Amino acid sequence: MLGKINDPKVSTVTAEQLLYGPNPGSDRLREEIAKLLNRHFNPKVLLSKENICVGNGCGPLLNLCGEVLFDHGDAVLVPGPYYGGFEADIKYGSRVYTIPVPHCEGDCLKVDEAALEKALKNANKPVKGIIIANPNNPFGRCYSAEQLLLFCNFAKSHGLIVICDEIYGLSTWKDITEQHIEEGKTIEDYHCHCSSCQSYKDAPRIESGMDGKQSKFTSIFSLDLPDPENTHGLWGFSKDFCLNGLRIGVTISYSKTVMAAMQKICFLTCIPTNIDNILVNILSDQKWTDHFIINNNRKLLKNYTHLTNSLNAHHIPYVQGDSGFFIYIDLHQAGLNEFDLWMKLLEGGIYISPSQAFFSEDKESERNWFRICFAVEQDELDLSLDRIYKVIDTLKQKKIEI
Structure with missing residues (x-):
C-alpha cells in the first residue's frame, strides 16, 4: 500500500487540489467507492x-449520524x-x-427478540x-443473514433506525481466501506453516462456550431490507486498506433525505482534496485494488492460524474467528478478577483489551x-504471546504454592 501511495502517478498534487473540494467527497471518489462496494458487498440495490458521503473516519461519521438521525438524549440498542x-463516537x-x-x-452473535424487547422496555431513555x-468487534466473526434480518424486522416493528458498521467488511479473510x-x-x-506451528498443529482446541454457528459475511445492503429508508451503513479505509492515519470513512444510505442532511453538515468532517485524489487513483486501478484485498486477507x-495454533498448545480457549483483526480469549484460568489480571498483564509488558472495555x-x-x-508482524505477535503466557504461568504457579 505504501508503495502505491508513494507512486508519483497516484500522489501528485495539482493546482485544483489547492482549492476547497466538495464536502461529501468528490463525485469521482464517491463513484469509485460505490463501484468497490457494489463489487464486493453485492447490494440488493446498486x-x-x-x-x-465521505468523511474523516467512521467515528466522526457515526457522530454525524447521531446528529442527523436522533435527538439529544435519545438512545440506541447495541448487541454486546x-x-x-x-x-x-x-x-x-x-x-x-x-x-x-x-x-x-x-x-x-445470537441475539433473540426477547432480549431486544427487554432492553427496549427497561431503557431509561427513549430508544430510537x-x-x-x-x-x-471484539469477536472477529460475522452475523448470519437471519440474525441481521431479525435486527431489521425488530427495528421496523418498533419504528427504530438501523446503523450497520461494516468497517471490516473486506477483511473477511476466511471467505475471501476460500473464494480466491x-x-x-x-x-x-x-x-501458517512455520516450525512452531508444525510442532503445535496437533494440539487440541479447548471450546470457548460462546462459539455458536459461524456464518459467511453478509452486507446488510445485500438483504431484502424491510425498511431500506431507515437502514444506514458505515464503511472506511482504515481497516480493509490499512489507512488508519489518513482518516477516511464512508456513510451509506438509500434515503435522499438523510443524505441531503449529511451533506449539509459534513463540512465538519470533510477530507483533504489530496487524500481524495489519492483514493481515486487507487480505486480506479481495480486490478491492483482487488489483488491487495485478496493478499491482505491471505x-x-x-x-x-499462527495465533490459534499457539493458543491451542497453551490450552487457552478462544472464540473462533473468520474476519477482522481480533480474537477473543478466555483467561479465567489465571485465577484473578479481570481488572487485577489486566494490571498484571500491563506490568508484564502487554496490553490487550479486557471485556469491560466492550461493555460486557x-x-x-x-x-x-x-x-x-x-494484525502485526509474526515476531511481534510471538513476543506478545510469550509475555501473556509468562504472566499466566506465574499466576498459576502462585496458586499452586498457596
Missing part, C-alpha cells in the same frame, strides 16, 4: 455516488459486548446513549435505533475475556 468506541458529540443487549447463552458491527484459492492449492496452504488468515455483562462467564489484535 449503490451510486448519491448514496455515499461491543466496540467501546461507539460510546465516545455517538455520545460525546451528538449526546446519544448506548444500551447493551446481551447475546444468547453459548452463541456470542440499533447499532450493529458486522463483522463484529490459486490453482493446485487448498485453503490449508494459506495457513496474510490475516496466516496470522490467525457484569457476570462471571463474561469477565476475564480479552481481545488480542493479530
Whole structure:
C-alpha cells in the first residue's frame, strides 16, 4: 500500500487540489467507492455516488449520524459486548446513549427478540435505533443473514433506525481466501506453516462456550431490507486498506433525505482534496485494488492460524474467528478478577483489551475475556504471546504454592 501511495502517478498534487473540494467527497471518489462496494458487498440495490458521503473516519461519521438521525438524549440498542468506541463516537458529540443487549447463552452473535424487547422496555431513555458491527468487534466473526434480518424486522416493528458498521467488511479473510484459492492449492496452504506451528498443529482446541454457528459475511445492503429508508451503513479505509492515519470513512444510505442532511453538515468532517485524489487513483486501478484485498486477507488468515495454533498448545480457549483483526480469549484460568489480571498483564509488558472495555455483562462467564489484535508482524505477535503466557504461568504457579 505504501508503495502505491508513494507512486508519483497516484500522489501528485495539482493546482485544483489547492482549492476547497466538495464536502461529501468528490463525485469521482464517491463513484469509485460505490463501484468497490457494489463489487464486493453485492447490494440488493446498486449503490451510486448519491448514496455515499465521505468523511474523516467512521467515528466522526457515526457522530454525524447521531446528529442527523436522533435527538439529544435519545438512545440506541447495541448487541454486546461491543466496540467501546461507539460510546465516545455517538455520545460525546451528538449526546446519544448506548444500551447493551446481551447475546444468547453459548452463541456470542445470537441475539433473540426477547432480549431486544427487554432492553427496549427497561431503557431509561427513549430508544430510537440499533447499532450493529458486522463483522463484529471484539469477536472477529460475522452475523448470519437471519440474525441481521431479525435486527431489521425488530427495528421496523418498533419504528427504530438501523446503523450497520461494516468497517471490516473486506477483511473477511476466511471467505475471501476460500473464494480466491490459486490453482493446485487448498485453503490449508494459506495457513501458517512455520516450525512452531508444525510442532503445535496437533494440539487440541479447548471450546470457548460462546462459539455458536459461524456464518459467511453478509452486507446488510445485500438483504431484502424491510425498511431500506431507515437502514444506514458505515464503511472506511482504515481497516480493509490499512489507512488508519489518513482518516477516511464512508456513510451509506438509500434515503435522499438523510443524505441531503449529511451533506449539509459534513463540512465538519470533510477530507483533504489530496487524500481524495489519492483514493481515486487507487480505486480506479481495480486490478491492483482487488489483488491487495485478496493478499491482505491471505496474510490475516496466516496470522490467525499462527495465533490459534499457539493458543491451542497453551490450552487457552478462544472464540473462533473468520474476519477482522481480533480474537477473543478466555483467561479465567489465571485465577484473578479481570481488572487485577489486566494490571498484571500491563506490568508484564502487554496490553490487550479486557471485556469491560466492550461493555460486557457484569457476570462471571463474561469477565476475564480479552481481545488480542493479530494484525502485526509474526515476531511481534510471538513476543506478545510469550509475555501473556509468562504472566499466566506465574499466576498459576502462585496458586499452586498457596
